[in-house]
Amino acid sequence: MAGNQLGVLNALDVAKTQWYHFTAIIIAGMGFFTDAYDLFSISLVTKLLGRIYYHVEGAEKPGNLPPNVAAAVNGVAFCGTLAGQLFFGWLGDKLGRKRVYGLTLMLMVICSIASGLSFGHSAKGVMATLCFFRFWLGFGIGGDYPLSATIMSEYANKRTRGAFIAAVFAMQGFGILTGGIVALIVSTAFDHAYHAPSYETNPVASTVPEADYVWRIILMFGSVPAAMTYYWRMKMPETARYTALVAKNAKQAASDMSKVLQVDLLAEENKVEHESSKSFGLFTKKFARRHGLHLLGTSVCWFLLDIGYYSSNLFQKDIFTSIGWIPPAKTMNAIHEVYLVARAQTLIALCGTVPGYWFTVALIDYIGRFAIQLMGFFFMTVFMFALAIPYHHWKNKSNRIGFLVMYSLTFFFANFGPNATTFVVPAEIFPARLRSTCHGISAAAGKAGAIVGAFGFLYAAQSTNPTETDAGYPPGIGVKKSLMVLGGVNFLGVLFTLLVPEAKGKSLEEISGENEDEDVVHDQQQVSSVRTVPQ
Template sequence: MASNNIAVLSALDNARTQWYHITTIVIAGMGFFTDAYDLFCISTVTKLLGRLYYYDSSTGKPGKLPHPINNLVIGVALVGTLSGQLVFGYLGDKLGRKKVYGITLILMALCAICSGLSFGSSPKAVMGTLCFFRFWLGFGIGGDYPLSATIMSEYANKKTRGAFIAAVFAMQGVGIIFAGLVSMIMSRIFLGYYGGPPFITNHDLSTEPEADYVWRIVLMIGSLPAILTFYWRMKMPETARYTAIIEGNAKQAASDMGRVLEIEIQAEPDKVAQFNASNEYPLLSLEFVRRHGKHLIGTTTTWFLLDIAFYSQNLTQKDIFPTMGLTHTAENVSALREMFETSRAMFVIALLGTFPGYWFTVAFIEKIGRFYIQLMGFFMMSVFMLIIGVRYDYLKNKDHKWTFAALYGLTFFFANFGPNSTTFVLPAELFPTRIRSTCHALSAASGKAGAMVGAFGIQNYTQDGNISNIKKAMTLLAVTNMMGFFFTFLVTETKGRSLEEISGEDENDRTTPKPPFSPSEKWEENSRNH
């Protein structure tokens, strides 16, 4: 008995693209817009925080956050994200996707506002309060990863499922753009209001009186998308796959999806019960290892390796931005002018390099396939990072600024038209319904562990600006990407197939399921047949 004989699942797999698909993309995608904005806007204000709270009058130079505090302010949200992914991913399978979906938004909205309201009697107290709320902000952000991916995969039809999941994730690119844009606008507004010189000769003018408002406003604006989306998340019905397969309520699943699809669907409780009886094995079982262990190793390792490189990509920002004329040294500009220039640089890179890659994935994922896009992305990232590493001292010369900019932008482009998108899509498709959210959470948490290696390990190694260290780090990242290329062969292509066919849930016996071949496996099979 195959799942495509269950009317409600068959209706979902074969549904034409309808308005509810679009609304689901928007509702889930706005969560990722919020996630990206909240995670990336902090990098536009950290220098401002240093100049506001850590000015040392004895040196006469603009203040900056001590390195450990800078790491905490930026990295604490990553720790929260990893924790939230594991907790909410598990709860999504145990309590339901919808029941915990709204909690993540409430947490994000509340903590974004509280982050902007961080007060204290000393710089240490302000930073401590900020870190506390950014941890819980990250916790909510983490929950959005497995829940949004799982909900979109379970709502989508099999022909466009990859494009829809990738479109949800692509809102991350929009969020990064808005993080730069909002920071740029707010700093420019206050810079104009202050009326002081953007380029300074007197340190007393380097930090405008209104600067303390700017970073708070930028952080609090991150709550708006979450607040605006909350009502629509609460109106969404639970996914039919969760209702039928996990709760065992075939009648409710048929009713919910019949209303959404505007068709009449038979409940078929006997078929659903028979289907569920053959797929009861838990995550911590030999049966799961036999059926899906290789896939879980593939999704966790590739996401881990990708995020080491992805979160280390700003290693060269301190050189690429001045080389392109996007920023000046801190000693020569006021605090708000420095924030404006940093935000402008982030906006330009995101708009020209980061953003297009996401939408190339959306456009081509159902044509090229997840497998090939991931292989291509890892390979191209490795090539460009190796070139930057080997020729770094040559490229940072202003005479070669366009070559440097092109290579730098292409690493971002192929990260997003590549593994940064596909590592999000694949865990939402490869695993059975009962543990889909948990397996996606494990994969995403592995990615955030890689992000911490990149943010705290690789970047700490290069913090002194030593060109030799940067060259070694970029070469190491090229090797890391090639490892991701080879670990990709542990996953399979999933395009054009139902979730139950991919995960092996269609098999009602205990034999090893036959998932879709990866390209390498397909070639071997054809060779044997001939």
Template sequence: MADGSQAIFSALDNAKTQLYHFKAIVIAGMGFFTDAYDLFCITAVTKLIGRLYYYDPSDHKSGQPPKPGHLPTNVNNAITGVALCGTLAGQLFFGWLGDKLGRKKVYGITLITMVGCALASGVSFGSSAQSVIASLCFFRFWLGFGIGGDYPLSAVIMSEYANQKTRGGFIAAVFAMQGIGILVAGLVAMIVSKAFLAAYDVDPFEKNHVLSTQPQGDLVWRIVLMFGAVPAVLTYYWRMKMPETARYTALVEGDHKKAAADMAKVLEKDIPMEESISTRPLDPSSSYGLLSREFARRHGLHLLGTSTTWFLLDVAFYGLQLTQKDIYPATGLLPRPSKMNAIEEVFQLSKAMFLVALFATVPGYWFTVFLVDKIGRLIIQLGGFLMMSIFMAIIGLKYTQLRGDDCKDSNSRYQYCDGHTKLFAIFYGLTFFFANFGPNSTTFIVPAEIFPARLRSTCHGISAAAGKAGAILSAFVLQSYTQKTGGIKKAIIALSIVNLTGFFFSFLVPETKGRSLEEISGEDKNLGGGGGTGAIADEKPRNSSVEVLPEVEMV
């Protein structure tokens, strides 16, 4: 590796943890906070939208109180799934663009897109249910498009800023903000719904509730969706102030002096540079393309591993997240819908979301943050997939017994059942815990580490898009299946098998703990001293020589 690059990367890899690391975590993490909030807050309000826009007005005309509405399956799937489709497209597009234009230039575009579309989702307009839903889906698609760009860019920026010793924990900390976003989504929905119940003195258990809560309920779901723009706005200035990553500037643009100057600002120390290497573009003969045989030989199996494991994980993870509104009543965490008005149902559903996030989802993320650089990515991923499979198998096979078929008191406000609902809730929570202290975190970390700098954002975007394909499968297929008799039980058993499949595909993904990005991707050999097929394929100790390698023939 040339002396200039060697000095820059050595300074980055060996830098002590300092303020700029935590600042980068917050700036990149707030994007993920926004992503999670926007994607999962919809779960708290979809039933409310169904009650408000899909009740039968003929009941009211006939003098009968209208019954609560219910979203048709295809409409429910569209509302929850369209943002995931946008996310998939955004991951591919912005991942590619991040390698072409640079991480920083694209980073601001994604944030502006998220802010605008979060606000627009809340003002979805129309004079009929169909037009309101159509405009909501339109804006949520583009919201997802912006969210998709945040996946590869946040992960790659953090990996390229981080030091070698704690890189996994820093990337995991950025992703852990997803858990905080889910937590806050439940909290905001709770606060807004309870505020409206108190302000308008609405009886939460009023039976004739559809028309009496429609004006207030219509404001509730709009405010909840629009709040997603707030954290993105707050971090825009600091995101624009972040310098381009030194690894991109040095390895892709070839400007070592600028890379050193940018890093000197954040590291608060000078990086010695030789005057003879001011600006040197990347030699095209030392690179290989994404579709080349050389890439397939070096990283083909790695890309297959990161993509398949993320796909399988998201089939299960989003399947659980998007069906919470159907599973919570079975666990005893949620009163029966027939006993609540529309706004009270939002409060109870969001409270259940908040509790599961607080005691299961968020702790799982932070266990990964603190342990990923100690025990490694692969062990955490394997253990997570295996434990998810076990707990989901138990829930699925014992679903009837855990849930209980009959309620002790059919007139009760809450659904006290003959089954072991507390045990059900514990198993359900443990599934989320091991998803996040497991593959939901590691599938985000590893693709930001194992690919060369010029393809790192693109390959992370491809891996993430594979995951969203799994989430879309859950949104459009699994949710429809759960509406059938016995569907939830069979779906959970199927998801258990999916997790077990992910366990075996994880062996395609290499361990990256304690190694520099250039060693992992093979760039230390390609640019600096010894040939070979890359550090993952060739597990020899890193060559510390700084002489320039012969050029590698382009495939």
């Protein structure tokens, strides 16, 4: 019941939007900016890595990363992210959100720099070192998911909580966009400086030695925004919901939030003691009865979403090549190829990815999480099939703009849809003592989907068409069939969304049932059932 809620938590729920809300969004959001930059910047340089380290002298085409190396380079960060989400999600509930928040950020900064400094005496050595550091980079990124979401949800008021959590996640769009812009700037600077010839003109000179600096600079830049926010992360107080409901320290919670809200709050230690009698663990029948289907819904929806979202993001350069929007690699030098890939991905981010995130921020507390997620999965299904069924129509040069528009719309409705809501909802519907853990489990399921996208679709999204093979595709089942599979995956997302509850306008304790006594709820259900019996 609302009357059982702690005063400090009620004060947070009804607080007007204040400066500390925006401070929390920026601090947590810059972590996600870095997450997206680091995860997606690798797709900007994989073609360059192939040309630098796997070129065979005298070959008719520039070098490509072997399929197993490409899978490792693209997917190893997701393996680390999955592990980090589970580990830091659990740790955030055991030790507190703030105590491990700085650790994840420092791990991201160090490993981002180390990725750019990857070394080795051979191509295999460099790739192995790069994969090692990107695994631990992903491990730090993984910890940022449950911690940032949980911290923002526990700081926000109930009226605009969805927008605040979505705004943190929306910084991911700016991270993807910035990755493209940085790649454009770096590649332009080096391309103009060295005027390397095309591969057809001079295969040896088309990849100048300085090209090795390009990918390293692009990857290392991801450490800058993360390092800038470390001090402010350390200054944030622990959330009141963790301090009061998990650590059972009502006095500290009241003291911390009195400073944040700039009001006087009383410590209600008797209510905190009452809350401790209602605890239940993750692997209990009570959790399964109350939240089992919710956890299944959030996990499966995130899994399905990330299969399509990450495979589309990581391999959009190959799709652009297959429709001829990016010319064959042999017609240009290595650095100019980075420029064209970055330009294509930046346009997609600018036209579809970033606007989609902010539509969610603007509307999530008006139309609700459930409606946005359902709508997003539905339109992603429609647009994937619209690209796949008439795929050869889009390959005509005159139809490429139409393809770009349709492809951008899939990203728009991913972000004005399940890519945002799958992040928001798990931070709202679970109890405080399990919130970070359950968000970590849901997010890890998503990264399992990303791994399917990164490893599976590396092979599945290849083409048997000889002209596409020349453009950089090894043999496989083809882009068209892959887009069809993604359409089916998105349709499954529509169905599993039905398991996810709506959290709009409710306090976190009301959604999770933390301020309700089990016996009172049971009695109310019995009374309700008696009243429905016909007289």
